């Protein structure tokens with residue numbers, strides 16, 4: 605037993621020794637093989653590297669050869685930023701009596717036929733500004749003088765339309781605005797409309813002339829009212845509605861002749877459609893109202909309260925769908941399109 609155990613121990617140890625020797629010689633053989641084939645291996649890895657590099661080289665070549673193509677085809681223009689970098693906030697407005705239309709034209713070389721597009725980005729909205737007008741050339745000049753640079757700083761694609769009432773019949777602001785909407789859409793598929801009084805000049809370019817998900821009232825305050833809302837629910841002066849919002853309410857009523865009521869009528873129409881009027885903050889939505897006397901032909905509409913009482917009954921058949929007029933002329937000046945229309949006279 606003693607001898608056997610001794611012998612067994614020895615053979616077990618010998619097994620280990622043989623195993624060790626064998627593995628050592630295997631390692632030595634591998635080392636030798638690597639030594640001989642070292643060079644080709646390096647070459648192999650080098651070609652692998654160039655193989656990896658090759659696509660990027662090809663890319664480089666492709667991009668350098670395709671550069672002339674980029675020059676020939678116009679670069680895709682990016683959308684204008686959410687907030688224009690050109691905005692300046694509150695402005696110091698001037699109303700120089702020496703100002704001439706030719707001055708304003710030379711200050712706005714980028715505008716043709718009343719239309720402008722930002723040169724290096726695609727505007728976020730295409731906006732038509734509609735200004736009802738009659739015999740207020742001085743006010744129109746001041747407004748154009750401030751409004752063009754104002755809209756350009758907002759990086760908008762815009763067009764300015766002056767809708768001039770022909771003849772001497774009582775003025776009808778609302779019907780002129782309906783006409784402006786219908787006529788402007790013949791030029792371009794404007795997505796947003798700004799209904800703009802001629803005597804209100806915006807003071808702060810953070811008051812954005814774009815449309816919202818809801819109809820927007822832009823005049824919270826004016827210097828003539830101590831910059832306070834004239835009354836709760838006031839929806840006059842300057843308002844913004846999308847093409848769809850205005851269509852939904854069937855536009856303005858055509859039946860308000862003389863001053864007042866038509867803006868309240870539009871508010872009622874908006875409310876009947878369960879839309880909600882939104883306003884920018886008061887410190888931004890400020891206007892200067894250029895002084896003037898009440899024009900002859902635009903006397904206070906004494907009938908306005910009676911008309912307002914029946915809006916909910918008649919809005920479906922009194923509006924855009926019943927707006928009949930005769931276009932007298934369409935003149936395309938550098939700074940605005942002048943649409944002169946015969947809209948008839950009050951039926952009394």
Ligand SMILES: *[C@@H]1O[C@H](CO)[C@@H](O)[C@H](O)[C@H]1NC(C)=O
Pocket residue numbers: 696
């Ligand atoms: C605005 O203009 C007035 C008169 O020209 C001037 O006194 C005032 O300093 C100006 N304000 C600003 C902020 O430029």
Ligand SMILES: *[C@@H]1O[C@H](CO)[C@@H](O)[C@H](O)[C@H]1NC(C)=O
Pocket residue numbers: 699827828829892893894895
């Ligand atoms: C508002 O400002 C304009 C322009 O400076 C001026 O003509 C007008 O008289 C002012 N209105 C009031 C009520 O201060």
Ligand SMILES: *[C@@H]1O[C@H](CO)[C@@H](O)[C@H](O)[C@H]1NC(C)=O
Pocket residue numbers: 737741744766768933935942943944
């Ligand atoms: C618009 O055109 C009519 C008709 O030619 C003209 O009488 C009027 O003065 C023009 N108005 C403006 C603001 O250009």
